[in-house]
Amino acid sequence: MSQTEVKDTKTKKADLEARALADIQDMVAACMQCGTCTASCPNSFAMDYTPRQMWRMIIFGMLDEVLKSKTFWLCSACYTCTLRCPRGLPLTRAMAALKRLAALRGGEQRKKAAFYKEFINNVHKYGRVQETGLMFSYFTTMMDPFLPLSYAPLGLKMLGKGKLHPPSGAHKGKLDAIFDKVKQMEGTT
């Protein structure tokens, strides 16, 4: 890669990040800081910033602080906040958009996004998710020797129930056209 190409990729990434942040700012711009979302969230006990605080930081454009937080990684998409927000804001969608924005940044965030990424890679490759294969590729990406151990009981249960299968290639390539087109339109790699 030449110097200019490196610079180009960098600017491109910064552009994508800025655009993504602006989108999320639009989603939560009307927040009146009432805290209903925080009070409704089943996972707020484990978050470092509450959802309400997160929206404020986003409106202020504090991108680096936001990306250091684990709050949005703890969203399980239960849609309770979205349902209850008196301003009708698409909060679950904003949490998902934050996961995508973080994945753009790479580095530490890449690992946190690994499960979602591996899942979608599996979908792309096989057309239909192959759960057994997904488990293994997720472990490989995480490079955490203890992770497979903590899921071993599940694996054994699935095996005992005849629910582990080698991947089926029957629907391979079926989603290539759609994935290629989306990649081109979203400008990601």
Next chain:
Amino acid sequence: MRYAYYPGCSLTESAVEFDVSTRALMTALGAELEEVPDWTCCGASAVEAVSRLLTYALPARNLALSERDLPGLDMLIPCSACYLNHLRVEREVLGEKGLRGEMDEILAADGLKYEGTVKVRHLLDVLTNDIELKAVKEKVGHALRGMVLAPYYGCQILRPYKVFDDPERPKTMDPLIKATGAEPLDWSMGSKCCGASLMATKKEVALESVAAILAAAKDADAIVTVCPMCQMNLEAYQKQALRVNGRARPISIVYLPQVLGLAFGLSEKDVLLDKNMTVTERFLNRLRNPEPPEEPEAKDAPAAEKPAKSQGKTEPAREQGTPAQ
């Protein structure tokens, strides 16, 4: 009654019992399911964290296929995550011009077009609104009297779109459970989150949610689910969750169509009960030996019928066959 049927990936692998029992139940109710030819994954709960366009495009592909190959049919989906992904397309794509243009462009690359004519329906919606409760009751041949069942709805079948039930205090499973002869548990955890894919990414946090649900259901014989992800979190991680909350105890986790099917008199094999990961003795006992009917007029029934019924459903042929040698 005919439906386009979208089983989704889980139902072909880890949730095969959900697929088999749904098909068996719908057949018993006289409905025909036509699997959407060539369907692909909708992206489940992972896709929105990866790509905004794929979030709409993956389910839109299936909807376009259904419109093209099974025109005029509603699309019946048993999995709540698949249901929400397809419903999101129905609710958002048609109304938003920009998004609609993007979908047209992406699907054209695959030779398809989404018109918006197909209606997305969850299994529970169909059981509640298309099928008369009377018809369900009439089919019950093995009433689950004495059984207490906790209806567990989870999130994505209820929210963010309010379609066929109250998104905070759902109740559509109650009449179906009562129809089986069982009693629905009156609890407030039916719409609480099970942790969903946090079980893969932040297990400690998801285990707290599962433990709280199990503890609240401790007086029931089983928790009844309508989503393979809820089912997986509640059954496969149950042992680990029990360590988190001392008030919880082991409990069976079964799919709604399995329970209905069993009450119809389908065998445990017919609904693949052996594929469930947590089925307790307590549940099996109640299933195989339901309480006798309360009504006094039952005494008038032919005496021979009763012992035959309490033998369970595993070998129904015996009842009428020639006497054993």
